[in-house]
Amino acid sequence: MFQYILSRLLYTFPIAIGVSLIVFALVHLAPGDPLSAVMGEVDQTMIAEMRASFGYDKPLPLQYMTWLGSVASGELGYSLRSGQAVLEILLSAAANTIALGVLASLLGFSVGIAAGMFAGYRNGTWLDKVVSASAIAGVSMPHYWLAIVLVIVFSVEWGLLPAVGAGSASSMFSWESFQHMILPTIALSAIPCAIVARTTRACVMEILSMEFVEALRARGLSESRITLHVTRNALPTVLAVMGLQFANLLGGSILVETVFAWPGTGSVLNQAIFDRDIPVLQGTILLLAMFFVVTNLVIDILQTWADPRVSRH
Amino acid sequence: MTAAAPHILSVQRLQKYFPVRSGLLGRASAWVQAVDDVSFEIAAGETLGVVGESGCGKSTTGRLLMRLIEPDAGQIRFEGKLVGRDLKVSDLRRSMQMVFQDSYASLNPRLAVADSIAFGPQTHGMPRERAIGRARELLGMVGLEPSQFERRYPHELSGGQRQRVNFARALALDPKLIILDEAVSALDKSVEAQVLNLLVELKKNLGLTYLFISHDLNVVQYVSDRVLVMYLGKVAEVGPVDAIYGAPQHPYTRALLDSRPSMDPEIRVEHPPLTGDPPNPINPPSGCRFRTRCPHAEAVCQTQEPDLRPAHGAPGHLVACHMRRAGSGHSQAAPLVRFGDREPSR
Amino acid sequence: MSNSEQSTVRVSLDTPGAVGSAPGMDVPVGYAQARSYWRGVFHRVLRDRVTIGCTLVLGLLVFLAIAAPVLPLIDPDVANSGDRLLPIGSPGHLLGTDELGRDMLSRLIHGARLSLLMGVGPVAVALLVGGVLGLTAGYLGGRTNMIIMRITDVFYAFPSILLAVAIAGALGAGITNALVAITIVFIPPITRVVESVTTQLRSMDFIDAARASGASTFSIIRTHILGNVLGPVLVYATVLVSVAIVIAAGLSFIGLGASPPEAEWGLMLNTLRQSIFLAPWISLLPGLMIFITSMCFNLISDGLRSAMDVRY
Numbered sequence: 001m002f003q004y005i006l007s008r009l010l011y012t013f014p015i016a017i018g019v020s021l022i023v024f025a026l027v028h029l030a031p032g033d034p035l036s037a038v039m040g041e042v043d044q045t046m047i048a049e050m051r052a053s054f055g056y057d058k059p060l061p062l063q064y065m066t067w068l069g070s071v072a073s074g075e076l077g078y079s080l081r082s083g084q085a086v087l088e089i090l091l092s093a094a095a096n097t098i099a100l101g102v103l104a105s106l107l108g109f110s111v112g113i114a115a116g117m118f119a120g121y122r123n124g125t126w127l128d129k130v131v132s133a134s135a136i137a138g139v140s141m142p143h144y145w146l147a148i149v150l151v152i153v154f155s156v157e158w159g160l161l162p163a164v165g166a167g168s169a170s171s172m173f174s175w176e177s178f179q180h181m182i183l184p185t186i187a188l189s190a191i192p193c194a195i196v197a198r199t200t201r202a203c204v205m206e207i208l209s210m211e212f213v214e215a216l217r218a219r220g221l222s223e224s225r226i227t228l229h230v231t232r233n234a235l236p237t238v239l240a241v242m243g244l245q246f247a248n249l250l251g252g253s254i255l256v257e258t259v260f261a262w263p264g265t266g267s268v269l270n271q272a273i274f275d276r277d278i279p280v281l282q283g284t285i286l287l288l289a290m291f292f293v294v295t296n297l298v299i300d301i302l303q304t305w306a307d308p309r310v311s312r313h
Numbered sequence: 314m315t316a317a318a319p320h321i322l323s324v325q326r327l328q329k330y331f332p333v334r335s336g337l338l339g340r341a342s343a344w345v346q347a348v349d350d351v352s353f354e355i356a357a358g359e360t361l362g363v364v365g366e367s368g369c370g371k372s373t374t375g376r377l378l379m380r381l382i383e384p385d386a387g388q389i390r391f392e393g394k395l396v397g398r399d400l401k402v403s404d405l406r407r408s409m410q411m412v413f414q415d416s417y418a419s420l421n422p423r424l425a426v427a428d429s430i431a432f433g434p435q436t437h438g439m440p441r442e443r444a445i446g447r448a449r450e451l452l453g454m455v456g457l458e459p460s461q462f463e464r465r466y467p468h469e470l471s472g473g474q475r476q477r478v479n480f481a482r483a484l485a486l487d488p489k490l491i492i493l494d495e496a497v498s499a500l501d502k503s504v505e506a507q508v509l510n511l512l513v514e515l516k517k518n519l520g521l522t523y524l525f526i527s528h529d530l531n532v533v534q535y536v537s538d539r540v541l542v543m544y545l546g547k548v549a550e551v552g553p554v555d556a557i558y559g560a561p562q563h564p565y566t567r568a569l570l571d572s573r574p575s576m577d578p579e580i581r582v583e584h585p586p587l588t589g590d591p592p593n594p595i596n597p598p599s600g601c602r603f604r605t606r607c608p609h610a611e612a613v614c615q616t617q618e619p620d621l622r623p624a625h626g627a628p629g630h631l632v633a634c635h636m637r638r639a640g641s642g643h644s645q646a647a648p649l650v651r652f653g654d655r656e657p658s659r
Numbered sequence: 660m661s662n663s664e665q666s667t668v669r670v671s672l673d674t675p676g677a678v679g680s681a682p683g684m685d686v687p688v689g690y691a692q693a694r695s696y697w698r699g700v701f702h703r704v705l706r707d708r709v710t711i712g713c714t715l716v717l718g719l720l721v722f723l724a725i726a727a728p729v730l731p732l733i734d735p736d737v738a739n740s741g742d743r744l745l746p747i748g749s750p751g752h753l754l755g756t757d758e759l760g761r762d763m764l765s766r767l768i769h770g771a772r773l774s775l776l777m778g779v780g781p782v783a784v785a786l787l788v789g790g791v792l793g794l795t796a797g798y799l800g801g802r803t804n805m806i807i808m809r810i811t812d813v814f815y816a817f818p819s820i821l822l823a824v825a826i827a828g829a830l831g832a833g834i835t836n837a838l839v840a841i842t843i844v845f846i847p848p849i850t851r852v853v854e855s856v857t858t859q860l861r862s863m864d865f866i867d868a869a870r871a872s873g874a875s876t877f878s879i880i881r882t883h884i885l886g887n888v889l890g891p892v893l894v895y896a897t898v899l900v901s902v903a904i905v906i907a908a909g910l911s912f913i914g915l916g917a918s919p920p921e922a923e924w925g926l927m928l929n930t931l932r933q934s935i936f937l938a939p940w941i942s943l944l945p946g947l948m949i950f951i952t953s954m955c956f957n958l959i960s961d962g963l964r965s966a967m968d969v970r971y
């Protein structure tokens with residue numbers, strides 16, 4: 001077990017390097033000069049000076065090494081647009097994104113697991129059919145569209161909830177902030193909910209059809225004890241899927257954040273793309289991808305830990 | 314066997330170590346000594362049985378002969394021609410074919426039976442029409458009515474029928490030698506007998522030579538002219554079937570024979586039966602690889618590896634055991650026979 | 660993948676509904692109506708009403724998209740400031756008009772051209788590239804496999820939407836750039852699936868039997884691997900199209916794909932978003948199209964999966 005964790009940790013290292021390479025390369029795919037895009041028609045000598053100060057005149061491998069070195073020491077540079085430290089921008093944005101991600105996970109996973117369990121147990125009934133159909137709808141859902149639907153229904157038509165923004169409350173735990181989070185949370189939870197429901201249903205059905213369940217029944221075990229067995233056996237798979245979905249929520253929330261003008265990493269990314277604000281762009285993508293890598297690492301370890309088939313020494 | 318029969322296949326010092334990869338870079342951290350220094354010959358027209366416990370390297374030997382995996386070392390001569398130098402691997406594969414244990418996995422599930430059989434000839438340039446015709450002919454030869462079977466898919470056949478199709482495919486290129494790797498092991502006893510009879514008949518009619526791999530000693534006894542006993546990648550003993558079954562020289566062969574269910578209460582438990590699992594082929598025991606399970610193991614068995622030497626009795630009977638080698642230092646070995654001495658009588 | 664839960668595939672080489680073979684009897688069991696695998700799949704699909712329904716819907720959509728220029732539709736690009744945001748069911752404008760007074764029905768149908776292209780095109784290209792990479796990695800194994808799959812792993816470290824946005828963002832707005840971005844996003848998952856299936860097949864004895872008959876690598880892949888890889892990969896690619904349609908429209912939605920005045924569902928959704936207080940229901944139409952299309956592909960994939968008995 002320990003050895004597995006160690007090798008998994010070691011394996012993460014080259015992946016992280018690869019990710020940083022891609023992030024670096026992405027930015028240099030961009031046509032044109034990052035600075036002239038930001039600064040427009042200004043004095044050429046001034047641009048040259050700026051290029052030198054940002055290091056954009058150095059050869060690419062050297063730029064990469066320099067960048068990697070500063071990233072490793074937690075230094076993500078400064079926004080070309082506002083001059084604010086990228087790390088600072090990202091920290092507050094990340095807090096907002098994580099808040100939404102956690103809420104959406106809680107909602108999506110609990111509903112998804114419950115629906116999936118019911119559907120799996122009542123396989124073939126109308127309940128199962130409703131769940132399966134909703135799940136298919138959920139995975140096919142353009143979630144940014146769902147966001148608009150929610151805004152139309154709850155804000156425009158019924159005027160119940162605010163349509164955009166995060167509110168002006170200073171604390172994230174106030175009622176006002178919470179109200180602002182309800183719609184984005186629901187919009188974001190659709191896909192994870194559907195996927196978790198499908199996975200849970202499939203797992204439960206597969207386990208229930210296995211011989212050992214028959215054997216347990218034959219031994220006169222109560223249904224609740226059998227459910228316990230089913231849960232234990234479904235856990236690793238469902239856990240893995242949940243982890244992946246959580247990571248996706250953090251990295252893939254850009255579209256929904258755009259709809260709700262939610263001040264998270266997605267909005268920062270969106271803004272940076274249109275400003276061609278290279279340091280912010282690099283920093284955001286890197287942060288989100290690293291989030292994803294680390295989450296995957298944690299899931300893998302958790303999954304090994306939860307899997308009854310893997311022996312633990 | 315007559316010693317004068319020309320060898321269709323001769324194998325010298327064949328070796329294959331599989332790397333055990335681990336770590337990030339996938340470097341080999343250890344080696345499975347699957348086949349180690351294996352030499353033997355097969356005479357044209359005979360059936361050489363190969364027996365041994367699971368994992369002793371029987372299949373690997375077969376695949377090495379077919380060059381499905383590359384040997385690390387060793388020479389293979391087919392009809393006297395050195396494979397790789399005098400004989401191209403592609404030509405070898407026309408003259409030598411292989412039938413695998415899992416009749417289902419050895420047929421492409423998406424191809425009709427006739428197409429599977431015709432694939433080989435088509436590969437060698439036979440037009441499709443003729444190749445299918447040939448496939449039909451072969452189906453008939455293996456006892457499957459062509460009109461009824463040619464368009465079937467593997468899942469529409471029983472295990473025995475599938476294995477017959479596999480024989481037909483192996484025969485499609487007119488090979489001289491066929492390697493049968495556990496070809497009947499997965500079949501029910503009654504079916505096994507029918508298929509074995511088919512094999513014997515085909516061999517007789519087509520003048521084939523078989524390398525018959527199996528862990529079933531009774532089956533091997535039934536079909537083989539000579540038998541080769543493998544243990545952990547090495548040849549323990551090889552010789553005429555009657556000598557191996559009637560007067561086994563290697564303690565491992567004896568243990569194998571004793572551990573098979575016998576109908577005859579006379580021949581029972583003179584020697585302790587084989588117990589425990591074979592050791593790990595990654596780090597096989599030093600000296601004689603069988604010593605960890607051998608009731609006769611002595612100091613010499615740990616330090617020196619016994620090589621394959623003629624045993625007393627039948628000509629062509631070879632054994633790798635210190636007990637059978639005069640002057641080896643084993644307490645049960647005969648004293649060294651010096652020049653001029655008479656052969657010691659035991 | 661953000662919208663699909665699978666990363667590995669188990670291939671089943673059994674055919675559902677196969678004629679049972681009687682164990683223990685080496686004599687012909689009944690006369691089996693021999694039928695090719697693909698014919699069997701086709702027959703099972705024909706019996707699946709949901710799949711047929713979805714295929715018809717998509718077929719109609721594709722037909723409309725292709726025929727759009729010759730259909731008797733109002734010009735999708737003609738703005739009319741007098742007819743802004745007419746409600747659904749208005750005379751002359753069956754589905755109303757958008758914020759510039761352009762006919763919604765016409766724009767939705769014309770929009771299908773770009774939206775379908777941006778969903779199907781990248782997956783098709785990714786299928787080619789990922790297919791070749793996956794076959795190579797799976798068939799050759801060893802070091803080649805390791806190099807290809809480790810690179811794939813790196814791309815897997817990005818959520819698919821993020822990767823698409825990042826690449827498209829870096830390349831800049833525009834349809835071509837969006838197409839490139841989405842294609843790159845889908846190459847790794849296809850490579851993985853093809854590799855996983857090929858690796859499984861590679862270890863099966865029928866491949867060794869084919870090698871033993873002297874066939875070249877190329878002919879083995881063509882005759883023995885492709886036919887077995889095709890099923891699971893087709894099922895998977897269909898799911899990916901459903902994801903691609905959502906992502907492609909999403910890119911246009913945030914301004915990275917199509918640009919005004921082009922008719923494209925994601926872009927339409929974005930521009931109509933400003934009008935949700937004035938004409939809420941009309942602004943939902945483009946999204947509904949994305950949803951329906953994506954769902955059809957998803958349902959078809961499900962149908963194919965059970966018809967082919969591919970197990971994820």
Ligand SMILES: Nc1ncnc2c1ncn2[C@@H]1O[C@H](COP(=O)(O)OP(=O)(O)OP(=O)(O)O)[C@@H](O)[C@H]1O
Nearest residue numbers: 331345347366367368369370371372373374528594
């Ligand atoms: N491709 C391979 N890579 C690594 N190790 C292998 C490979 N093929 C075989 N081995 C190892 O080589 C040894 C010999 O295997 P082989 O299949 O030849 O045995 P066998 O005698 O045919 O056994 P069985 O009776 O079970 O078929 C085993 O320890 C096996 O694990």
Ligand code: SF4
Nearest residue numbers: 601604607614634635
């Ligand atoms: S050499 Fe020694 S250990 Fe090996 S079989 Fe003979 S007696 Fe036993």
Ligand SMILES: [Mg+2]
Nearest residue numbers: 371372373495
């Ligand atoms: Mg074997």
